[in-house]
Amino acid sequence: MTIKAYVYDAYGTLFDVHSVSEKAESEFKGYGKTISEQWRKKQVEYFMLHQLTGNYKPFSEVTKNALLYTLKNLSLQSNEDTLHSLMQSYLELEVYEEVRATLETLQNQNKTQIIFSNGNYEMLNPLVEKRDLNHLLKVLSVDDVKQYKPAPAAYQYALETLGVEPYEVLFMSSNFWDITGASSFGFKTAWINRAGFEIDELGIKPDYIYKDLRGLLE
Known part of the structure; x- marks a missing residue:
């Protein structure tokens, strides 16, 4: 797929x-x-x-x-x-060291790349601009539908905006509650397990587990 x-x-x-x-x-x-x-x-x-x-x-x-x-x-x-x-x-958070290079490499694959966050645009847009990622990523916020992840309605909004099928989305998060929501919704998921945690006992297994975004380049 x-x-x-x-x-x-x-x-x-x-x-x-x-x-x-x-x-x-x-x-x-x-x-x-x-x-x-x-x-x-x-x-x-x-x-x-x-x-x-x-x-x-x-x-x-x-x-x-x-x-x-x-x-x-x-x-x-x-x-x-x-x-x-x-x-x-919070408008000046540091970006993880591998993020920009990974996004630039993936951009060459002609894939859609978006941020989908519980943050509202007033917080996200200045941050993305501050870290010079606005040319690599579009920003989408749950604030548009007033439904926080991991509610299914939040992921549904992202899916409708993208105009693809759930299995055509690879959703990435370091937060396992977010992976749980996205996996349950039907997205393919990659858990960016930066902290080296064990998988939560929720009956959910992500499709991929990486210690940082460089794992996507596989």
């Missing part, structure tokens, strides 16, 4: 969400790594809860609320300047 579209999750797959730890460390010495880890954990928890309760809020709002909780949970005092600085770091 021919793959016609490469679809990439953004956060953790193309962009290192924990690169915010540097800015967090500059604002709260000794807490950078902890803030980064707790912020991301709460961010995922919040959008999952919004999806489950049918109370959609844009990813930028979810991200800010997760940050507010994290700082409060760590008993760290902040002001608007601090919050703005940390939120700005």
Whole structure:
């Protein structure tokens, strides 16, 4: 079967969400790594809860609320300047080292390549432009349909936008919850297992497992 579209999750797959730890460390010495880890954990928890309760809020709002909780949970005092600085770091996430070269190589195969993310355009577009990937990837957000991945309706929107069959999509994510959703929907999947985790016990096996995007070049 021919793959016609490469679809990439953004956060953790193309962009290192924990690169915010540097800015967090500059604002709260000794807490950078902890803030980064707790912020991301709460961010995922919040959008999952919004999806489950049918109370959609844009990813930028979810991200800010997760940050507010994290700082409060760590008993760290902040002001608007601090919050703005940390939120700005999400628009400047580092791209993983192999991403650009891999995308450029795959572009020569005449395949459609898109980011499909829970992030909203206000967060994604500045990030893609900052890292000079806008000539390689189109950006698609669940914000268009107000349905967060891993809800089936989110993947359905991506499929309709691409205009292909589910088995013609290779969906890539470092987040196993995203792989679970995409695999269950019918996409071919590649788990970009950057952290070297074990497969979750969910009865789902991705079609491919790679430690980074270079595995796609096989």
